[in-house]
Amino acid sequence: MAKTRTPPYRFPVTTVIVDDDTDFLNNFALELGDDLAYRLFDSPGQALGFLEDRRASLPPLYQRCFSPHRDAVGWPMRDHYLRLDVSSLERESLNPNRFGEVGVILVDYAMPEMDGLAFCERIADEQVKKILFTGVGDEKVAVQAFNDGLIDRYLRKHETGVIEQVNRTIRELQSQYFRDVGDLIHQSLRKGEAEFLEDAAFARYFDELCEARGIVEYYFVAEPNGFLMLDADGNPGRLVVLTDEDMQAHWEIASDQECPPALAEAISRRSIVPYFWRTGGYYRPECVDWEDFVYPAQAIDGRQRYYAAYVDAPQAYGDMPGAIHSHAAYLAELDAANALRKR
Structure with missing residues (x-):
């Protein structure tokens, strides 16, 4: 489908990957694209804690660029709306933590602590894109979750060529993430402004x-x-x-x-x-x-x-x-942190 809109902002975001099989996680991460930032979790509970802490400490930009506003001071119920601070978009380039914003989550379905769908139900940010890893016997459940809008994609975990599918799907969903959050800003720009x-x-x-x-x-x-x-x-x-x-x-x-x-x-x-x-x-x-x-x-x-x-x-x-804290520097820091974690 031809692209008809340009998102008002975009930067590389982080993908969270959740699977209780630590060996699989570590081997899988070696096959991801060099330009993709990721965080690995072998516990869905820990992953949810990370996501909640991240949102509490630094909400995503599409939320921070809006602020409550009212036209008439002293009229508490009159003309209340959210005002877009356009300058906050440019300022985000100076935010060293911007690349840590989570745009995509890849989660295994079959985990003893919590299954992948229960995990997805607990994700607070509705804009985050979700990929479910399934086995052969879980496909019907995945199809239903997709139809219900709980997940955005599902992939068979042990299918031939799955790594290529994952890399492609993550990139596609990152683009979709910024198209969707950008729509919120498009609606707030004055007619004819851009x-x-x-x-x-x-x-x-x-x-x-x-x-x-x-x-x-x-x-x-x-x-x-x-x-x-x-x-x-x-x-x-x-x-x-x-x-x-x-x-x-x-x-x-x-x-x-x-x-x-x-x-x-x-x-x-x-x-x-x-x-x-x-x-x-x-x-x-x-x-x-x-x-x-x-x-x-x-x-x-x-x-x-x-x-x-x-x-x-x-x-x-x-x-x-x-x-500027560049994306290249952020990736180097993540690589160093992941290397320490594996020791």
Whole structure:
């Protein structure tokens, strides 16, 4: 099915794997993709405790980015709603614990302490995606659990090629996790605020950009609209996405400020995307080096025409690389912790 929406944020999340067979767990983990973060548990009770502690200490971002709000102070029952803090999405890139957010759980069905379905019923976060490992005799139970919405997938534990299925399924469900939690944010953005997020043409462009640039995490940013994007080593890039209306506003403001004719012409022809991050987003007379703040525009024809530019190593984020806890560093820490656990 073609992708029609771009999640407002995404970063690699952790997969929790639960099986009472410790030897199976350790051998199984060796076959997982090198880019997949995981936590292993041979006790479902301990796994549930870990999940509960994680949510208590740091709820998932899709919950933290909303806060209670009311329009009329002194009217306790009037116009209460949740307000989206868009800036919190970008700030999450500086959260060193973000990769510990659990997006997928893989659990064995047949365990003496607690069966896999009972385990799934006790997971508090409804957005977390659940995979059930089954034996041949458990398939009917798994099918019923899938139909009831208790699990998202089930896999036969000892089937040939199951490792490939697991790696593929984890990646698919991670994507589904961010599509689902992103829907909550899509609904809260003001109409017309970032329509490209719901445009299939932009989604295709964006996926290709992420693949070409090795992007593993991204966060929607406003003013100007676009994304902060990071590769596995935490190197930042900034995607700026403007509409014709945005470009017209840039042209009018720059013209009013008596900008160089070459700048006005380039904006008028839509050949460049302005990114005047030092002067509040728009051209000002002090921008004598204006060529350093404009980038070649790539037109994207969707529901409307968008003009996009990817800014590699943007000066606006010059201090970020030293402050970023990268996904590569997180994976190295997990590998070291898992090695110690096996001793």
